[in-house]
Amino acid sequence: MDKFVRLEGLVAPLDRANVDTDAIIPKQFLKSIKRSGFGPNLFDEWRYLDVGEPGQDNSRRPLNPDFVLNQPRYQGAQILLARKNFGCGSSREHAPWALLDFGFRAVLAESFADIFFNNCFKNGVLPIVLPATEIDALFALVGATPGYRLLIDLERQQVIRPDGRALPFAVDAFRKECLLNGWDDIGLTLRHAELIKAFEDRRRIEQPWLFA
Amino acid sequence: MSQTLYEKLWQDHVVHQQADGTALIYIDRHLVHEVTSPQAFEGLKLAGRKPWRVSSIVATADHNTPTDHWERGIEDPVSRLQVETLDANIREVGALAYFPFRDPRQGIVHVVGPESGATLPGMTVVCGDSHTSTHGAFACMAHGIGTSEVEHVLATQCLLQKRSKTMLLQVDGVLGKGVTAKDVALAIIGRIGTAGGTGYAIEFAGSAIRGLSMEGRMTLCNMAIEAGARLGLVAVDEVTIDYLRGRPFAPQGEQWERAVVAWRRLHSDPDAHFDCVVELSAADIRPQVTWGTSPEMVVPVDACVPDPASEPDPTRREGMQRALSYMGLRPNLPIREIWLDKIFIGSCTNSRIEDLRAAAGIVRGRKVAGSIRQALVVPGSGLVKQQAESEGLDQVFIAAGFEWREPGCSMCLAMNADRLEPGERCAATSNRNFEGRQGAGGRTHLVSPEMAAAAAIAGHFCDVGEWL
Numbered sequence: 001m002d003k004f005v006r007l008e009g010l011v012a013p014l015d016r017a018n019v020d021t022d023a024i025i026p027k028q029f030l031k032s033i034k035r036s037g038f039g040p041n042l043f044d045e046w047r048y049l050d051v052g053e054p055g056q057d058n059s060r061r062p063l064n065p066d067f068v069l070n071q072p073r074y075q076g077a078q079i080l081l082a083r084k085n086f087g088c089g090s091s092r093e094h095a096p097w098a099l100l101d102f103g104f105r106a107v108l109a110e111s112f113a114d115i116f117f118n119n120c121f122k123n124g125v126l127p128i129v130l131p132a133t134e135i136d137a138l139f140a141l142v143g144a145t146p147g148y149r150l151l152i153d154l155e156r157q158q159v160i161r162p163d164g165r166a167l168p169f170a171v172d173a174f175r176k177e178c179l180l181n182g183w184d185d186i187g188l189t190l191r192h193a194e195l196i197k198a199f200e201d202r203r204r205i206e207q208p209w210l211f212a
Numbered sequence: 213m214s215q216t217l218y219e220k221l222w223q224d225h226v227v228h229q230q231a232d233g234t235a236l237i238y239i240d241r242h243l244v245h246e247v248t249s250p251q252a253f254e255g256l257k258l259a260g261r262k263p264w265r266v267s268s269i270v271a272t273a274d275h276n277t278p279t280d281h282w283e284r285g286i287e288d289p290v291s292r293l294q295v296e297t298l299d300a301n302i303r304e305v306g307a308l309a310y311f312p313f314r315d316p317r318q319g320i321v322h323v324v325g326p327e328s329g330a331t332l333p334g335m336t337v338v339c340g341d342s343h344t345s346t347h348g349a350f351a352c353m354a355h356g357i358g359t360s361e362v363e364h365v366l367a368t369q370c371l372l373q374k375r376s377k378t379m380l381l382q383v384d385g386v387l388g389k390g391v392t393a394k395d396v397a398l399a400i401i402g403r404i405g406t407a408g409g410t411g412y413a414i415e416f417a418g419s420a421i422r423g424l425s426m427e428g429r430m431t432l433c434n435m436a437i438e439a440g441a442r443l444g445l446v447a448v449d450e451v452t453i454d455y456l457r458g459r460p461f462a463p464q465g466e467q468w469e470r471a472v473v474a475w476r477r478l479h480s481d482p483d484a485h486f487d488c489v490v491e492l493s494a495a496d497i498r499p500q501v502t503w504g505t506s507p508e509m510v511v512p513v514d515a516c517v518p519d520p521a522s523e524p525d526p527t528r529r530e531g532m533q534r535a536l537s538y539m540g541l542r543p544n545l546p547i548r549e550i551w552l553d554k555i556f557i558g559s560c561t562n563s564r565i566e567d568l569r570a571a572a573g574i575v576r577g578r579k580v581a582g583s584i585r586q587a588l589v590v591p592g593s594g595l596v597k598q599q600a601e602s603e604g605l606d607q608v609f610i611a612a613g614f615e616w617r618e619p620g621c622s623m624c625l626a627m628n629a630d631r632l633e634p635g636e637r638c639a640a641t642s643n644r645n646f647e648g649r650q651g652a653g654g655r656t657h658l659v660s661p662e663m664a665a666a667a668a669i670a671g672h673f674c675d676v677g678e679w680l
């Protein structure tokens with residue numbers, strides 16, 4: 001996993017609540033057995049005017065000019081600004097894979113769905129929860145200011161606006177540590193292999209039917 | 213100290229706890245399907261790691277498999293590769309059980325686990341699928357995980373987790389005519405919203421829940437994720453124990469006796485504290501129909517499509533307008549005047565034998581309306597299909613004009629050939645009415661199997677309670 005320490009990037013606004021994982025990456029693209037290559041199909045049904053299928057040449061497909069990410073001013077955006085309950089629906093990790101592959105490294109929203117939130121951290125995408133008033137203000141600023149950028153400082157747990165205003169955010173200490181260092185969870189867990197083994201042995205004696 | 217069921221389950225699985233509260237949780241059962249596992253198996257291999265405990269794995273292919281013409285195999289090459297990749301991975305790694313494509317026990321992973329007895333009370337059950345919450349009906353700590361976590365469980369038999377908050381969802385009283393577990397689930401989501409359960413483990417309790425069969429409890433826990441909760445729970449009682457007795461992977465003989473003793477403590481203590489309590493009266497719940505593109509956009513069948521003009525919150529109002537335009541509905545239209553193109557009875561929410569019996573009960577001796585283009589019944593598993601056929605339910609559906617299919621996820625998410633065409637309107641017993649879920653441009657109304665069956669006959673929604 002790539003480290004996440006500081007990110008200074010262009011912000012793209014997606015002004016809808018309850019953006020679900022089917023919208024983030026429609027199911028036909030889940031047939032892939034790879035982890036990469038999902039970026040061109042991020043928000044596929046909103047981004048294109050036709051119906052996408054895996055294996056197409058996406059550069060030849062008709063773009064929906066009304067969809068926000070297709071607007072020239074948001075090209076190259078790395079920070080997605082969203083509304084409440086972002087990422088609801090399925091557990092598909094293809095959703096953060098698609099966001100990452102497209103170029104997003106952070107999502108700011110009023111709230112996130114649990115599993116999506118968790119999946120983001122495993123892939124070096126930082127989901128940041130901000131109060132509704134701050135999110136509203138950011139939507140207004142992004143809309144009014146072409147080229148609007150934000151600085152995200154994970155170490156200090158702040159989103160810093162160009163006018164200098166710093167928006168603090170909470171992040172779980174352990175997850176923060178993992179992101180800052182680009183650590184792989186599995187390696188960390190396996191340091192406790194002895195404990196796991198002992199727990200398992202005891203459980204096998206106490207509740208053998210769980211091990212049939 | 214008195215504990216909630218969730219707290220008991222949590223405590224029973226903590227291997228190690230860090231100072232910040234993050235815990236290493238032991239995983240008893242790992243359910244695997246073809247869509248979310250290939251990258252995990254690949255990651256494991258690339259890192260030179262071995263699976264920790266193969267006997268925890270129960271696998272099946274369900275999302276991509278076709279539901280007709282099984283003799284032709286899987287015609288879509290991309291789907292086929294994914295299913296073959298699962299075959300190869302399980303062949304290489306091993307499993308307690310694998311029900312591949314065309315095996316008589318193959319089916320939707322959340323149907324197969326419980327029916328085979330691979331889901332047992334007191335377990336932690338995970339799967340790379342959000343509807344793993346289904347298994348909470350057996351007092352399991354069961355939830356969906358992403359592919360990185362699938363790999364983590366394969367490699368370590370554990371997950372890193374923080375404890376959820378607890379919510380008690382108390383439903384007391386007697387459900388009215390034609391009101392099912394699905395309607396209870398939808399009514400709950402209508403009440404607390406799709407984010408209402410975020411961060412919580414929801415325990416469903418109360419006399420109405422006790423009165424549900426295991427199938428009904430699974431339907432309810434299945435939908436916990438649509439209320440934002442990663443996991444739903446129902447305490448163990450005689451219904452749970454009766455259901456499990458004699459299932460292939462359930463313990464036998466002396467082990468069964470011991471297990472039952474252990475399972476009987478899997479309930480919340482009478483004075484346990486919950487972080488949040490929500491109460492519903494069963495008698496107030498009517499058959500539900502969703503009108504929008506989120507499961508919280510739901511109303512009773514005798515109501516009308518809501519009017520965005522009367523919604524004060526601007527973000528919500530805009531969301532309603534967008535949903536109505538996607539759904540092709542006008543405000544204030546009575547739900548009963550919504551006409552349908554397709555009917556889908558299936559999915560891990562409502563494809564168990566009891567669901568099929570209930571739907572067949574409505575359909576028996578009647579005909580699907582001429583205006584319905586397609587009405588599908590997709591049993592949740594090969595064993596459900598066999599059972600239904602032995603009861604003659606297939607003939608009831610076929611005589612009425614339904615198609616009787618092979619098991620799988622099918623039109624719940626349309627990864628195989630079963631799907632809605634743009635603009636088509638469907639009454640579905642599945643769990644998600646998101647834009648494009650059942651096919652690009654498709655319009656989904658979530659309902660119970662009985663309501664879907666009645667809609668198939670009438671061609672439009674109607675109150676199934678009046679048919680009983």
Ligand code: SF4
Pocket residue numbers: 274275320321322341343559560561620621624625642643
């Ligand atoms: S039936 Fe639908 S919701 Fe259930 S596992 Fe299959 S795709 Fe997911």
